Ligand code: ADP
C-alpha cells in the first residue's frame with residue numbers, strides 16, 4: 001500500500017505536503033474525528049481525498065453546492081480517482097451505477113448534498129463508509145456567515161453511522177463557529193487543526209473614497225494587466241453587479257453579472273462559462289464563488305466594503321489557488337459604511353455583526369501592514385511587514401491636519417449637525433448645489449473654506465475623521481454627521497489632529513503584483529512583458545483547451561496555470577520529464593502527457 005506522500009506524488013503530482021496536511025491525513029487514517037481550519041485555497045480537499053484512497057470503502061463528502069459537484073468529480077476522475085456525485089440531475093441508471101459501485105467498494109469518493117443525504121441514508125447504512133468529510137462546515141452554524149438549515153441535520157451522522165470517522169472542514173475560524181461545529185456534529189476524540197491563514201501570493205490593496213466612475217477606471221486598469229485571465233468583482237447590490245458588468249462589456253471585456261435575483265439556470269450558466277474560461281470577469285454579489293476550485297483566478301476586486309473579515313478573506317482567497325501571484329483590491333467609501341450599518345441594524349444578531357463590521361472597517365482604515373491585521377484577526381501573531389500590501393509598499397505619510405479637521409468640524413457645527421457626508425464635503429469645497437442654496441448653507445462662514453482641497457480629498461479626510469473618532473454618523477437621523485467630544489477637543493484647539501496624506505492616483509499605475517513578482521514570483525513577470533515564454537504559454541493553453549473540450553472538463557481540471565508555467569520554464573524533452581512537473585500525476589501523464597511534450601517540441605523546433 002502507498003503512503004500518503006507517495007499518493008500525493010503519484011496521483012496528484014505534487015512534491016510535498018503543505019503545513020498540517022500530513023498530520024491531518026495521519027490523524028484521519030487513525031480513525032479519529034477532526035475539525036480542519038484552513039484558508040480558502042489552502043488545500044483542504046487533499047486532506048480527505050488521500051485518506052479516501054487509503055481506506056477501504058467509499059468516503060462520503062458533503063458539499064453544499066450541487067452545481068459544483070461535477071467539477072470536483074471531473075477533477076478527481078482526471079487524476080484517475082473513482083469519484084461520483086449523487087444529485088437530482090443524474091439519471092436513474094447513473095444512480096443505480098453509483099449504488100452498485102459503492103456497494104462493491106469500487107467507488108472511492110461520493111459527493112452528496114446535505115438535503116439529499118437524508119433520503120439516501122437507508123442504503124448508505126448498508127455500505128462501508130469509513131469517512132464523512134463535511135466541506136464548508138461553517139454552514140452548520142448560525143454564528144457563521146453562511147448558515148444553511150440543511151446542514152443542521154448532519155448532527156445525526158455519528159448515531160446513524162457509528163463506525164465512520166467524521167471530518168469537518170472550513171475556512172471560517174471564529175471561535176463561536178468553531179465550537180458550534182464541534183458541538184453540533186458531536187465530534188469524538190477529535191482534534192482541531194488550524195493552519196496558517198497566510199496567503200502570501202495575494203497582494204492586498206485598499207482604495208478609499210473612489211466614485212463609481214473612478215472605480216471603473218481603476219478596475220479597467222487592473223483587468224488590462226491580466227488580459228485573458230479570470231477575475232471576480234464583488235459588489236454589495238444586484239444593481240451594481242449589473243452596472244459594473246455592463247460598463248466592462250462596453251469596453252469589450254467578457255464580463256457577466258451574477259446575483260440572487262437571476263434564475264438558477266442563468267446563474268449556473270454564468271458559473272459554467274466562468275469555470276470554462278468563456279467569460280473572464282464575473283461581477284457578483286457574495287453568493288458567488290463558494291466551492292469554485294478554479295485555480296487560475298488572478299484577481300479579486302471588492303467594489304464595496306464587505307461585511308466582515310471572514311467574508312472578505314474567503315472571497316479574496318478565491319484568487320491564486322495555484323500559488324501564483326494574484327491581486328486583490330478593496331474599494332471603500334462612505335456610502336458603504338451607511339449601507340452596511342443599516343444592514344447590521346436590521347439583522348438578527350446586531351451586536352456580533354456590528355463588531356464584525358467594525359473590524360472590517362479597521363482593516364480598510366489601517367495604517368499598518370494589512371496582512372498583519374488579517375493574521376491577527378485569525379489569531380496568528382504576526383509582527384513583520386509583508387511587503388505585498390499597499391501600506392508596506394508605500395507607507396502613509398502623516399501631517400498636522402488640525403486646521404483641516406477644524407474647518408470640517410466647524411462646517412458641521414454651523415449647519416447644526418444636520419448635514420451628511422457628501423454635503424459637508426461640498427460646503428467645504430464651496431459647491432452651490434440646489435440643496436445647499438435652499439438651506440442657505442452657502443451663506444455660512446465655512447462655505448468654501450476648503451476650496452483649495454479637492455472633493456475627493458475631502459472625502460478621504462472625512463473618512464479619516466470618522467475613523468479617528470472626531471465625528472460619528474447618526475443612523476437614525478438621516479445619516480447626519482455629529483461631532484464627538486474628541487472632535488470638540490480638536491475644534492477648540494485642545495488637541496492636535498494627525499491625518500494621512502491621501503494616496504494619489506498616479507501611484508496606482510505601478511502594478512502591485514509586479515513589485516512582488518520581481519522579488520519572489522519571478523516566473524510571473526512576463527504577464528506584463530510578453531516574450532517568447534508567453535508564446536509558449538499560449539500554445540500550451542490551446543492544447544489544454546482542446547483536451548478540456550474533448551472531455552467536457554473545465555480547463556483548470558486538465559492542468560493549472562502553475563503547471564503550464566513550469567512546463568514553460570523547464571520544457572520537457574520526453575514524457576519522463578513530466579514526472580518532475582508540478583501537478584502532473586501519473587494518470588494525467590498517461591492521458592495527455594505526450595500531447596504537451598509534442599507541443600513543446602514542435603514549438604522549440606520553430
Ligand atoms: P481549499 O478547499 O482549502 O480552498 P483546495 O483543496 O481547493 O483548497 O486546494 C487549493 C489548490 O491547492 C488546489 O489547486 C490544490 O490542488 C492545491 N494543493 C493542495 N495541496 C497541495 C500541495 N501539497 N502541493 C501543491 N498544491 C496543492
Ligand code: MG
Pocket residue numbers: 044045135291
Ligand atoms: Mg474547498
